[in-house]
Amino acid sequence: MTDETPPTADSIALVTGANKGIGKEISRQLAAQGILVLMGARDRERGEKAVTDLKAQGLPVEFIQIDVTSQTSVDHAAAEVERRHGRLDILVNNAGIALDWFPGSELTVEALQNTFETNVFGVFRVTKALLPLLQRSKHGRIVNMSSGLGSLTRQVDPASPLTAQNMLLAYSSSKAALNMMTVQFGKELKASGIKVNSANPGFTATDMNQHRGPRTVEQAAATPVRLALLTDDGPTTGVFSDDGAEPW
Ligand code: NAP
Numbered sequence: 001m002t003d004e005t006p007p008t009a010d011s012i013a014l015v016t017g018a019n020k021g022i023g024k025e026i027s028r029q030l031a032a033q034g035i036l037v038l039m040g041a042r043d044r045e046r047g048e049k050a051v052t053d054l055k056a057q058g059l060p061v062e063f064i065q066i067d068v069t070s071q072t073s074v075d076h077a078a079a080e081v082e083r084r085h086g087r088l089d090i091l092v093n094n095a096g097i098a099l100d101w102f103p104g105s106e107l108t109v110e111a112l113q114n115t116f117e118t119n120v121f122g123v124f125r126v127t128k129a130l131l132p133l134l135q136r137s138k139h140g141r142i143v144n145m146s147s148g149l150g151s152l153t154r155q156v157d158p159a160s161p162l163t164a165q166n167m168l169l170a171y172s173s174s175k176a177a178l179n180m181m182t183v184q185f186g187k188e189l190k191a192s193g194i195k196v197n198s199a200n201p202g203f204t205a206t207d208m209n210q211h212r213g214p215r216t217v218e219q220a221a222a223t224p225v226r227l228a229l230l231t232d233d234g235p236t237t238g239v240f241s242d243d244g245a246e247p248w
Pocket residue numbers: 016017018019020021022023041042043046066067068069093094095096097118122145146147148200201202203204205206207208209213
């Protein structure tokens with residue numbers, strides 16, 4: 001690997017929530033570039049099944065057990081990445097949940113806390129645990145899977161369909177908080193060359209929304225994969241979709 005090229009052939013990536021949906025497709029697309037992808041899943045059986053699927057396509061993938069809501073699990077996964085590979089080049093914080101498909105007034109504190117436990121504290125926990133290994137990479141990249149719903153600008157833009165939407169307070173505010181984590185880590189890590197960006201995959205047919213989204217996982221994975229493979233002159237500390245830079 002030279003200093004001028006992005007992480008590819010001899011690189012190692014970790015994708016959380018990789019056993020299905022967009023995370024599995026991100027893993028597939030990264031592995032198709034020759035990157036060794038550690039496919040993270042909280043459930044061993046589901047994770048190993050996804051790994052078997054991609055291995056059958058000849059792709060370089062490994063299973064790693066990681067429940068982002070458990071400090072013990074995350075610490076164990078970080079130690080396992082260090083033991084197996086000694087460093088990490090790409091971290092895709094993809095694992096996420098959306099529980100509140102109803103108005104905010106019907107939301108319970110418990111559901112709000114559970115959402116933040118995965119979508120915000122989980123991302124922080126994983127990032128903090130893996131940061132020492134990312135700092136050993138020449139081209140460290142962190143991609144946080146966000147959502148257009150996390151955009152304060154879009155949520156109040158009269159031209160946006162989100163203005164009329166009256167649900168997902170917990171999910172949307174968790175993604176707004178996640179975006180601020182992208183900004184804060186992005187600023188801190190800029191000098192070290194680690195790029196930190198948020199990706200908006202668009203409304204995509206997955207289990208998260210009972211497959212109502214119009215986009216395919218192949219389309220949804222394109223932006224996070226592009227951000228994972230940014231060259232050293234690429235952007236950091238931004239939020240991006242297929243259309244380019246998005247408003248916070
Ligand atoms: P999905 O099909 O429901 O997949 C979510 C993944 O996250 C699953 O692998 C799930 O594992 C995992 N996960 C949940 N909690 C976890 C935990 N505590 N520890 C580890 N893994 C956990 O959803 P998706 O649509 O692919 O979503 C992927 C990401 O894209 C999420 O961050 C989501 O917010 C974001 N996103 C999705 C859309 C969309 O329209 N689909 C739009 C914008 C953003 P299990 O199988 O064990 O539950």
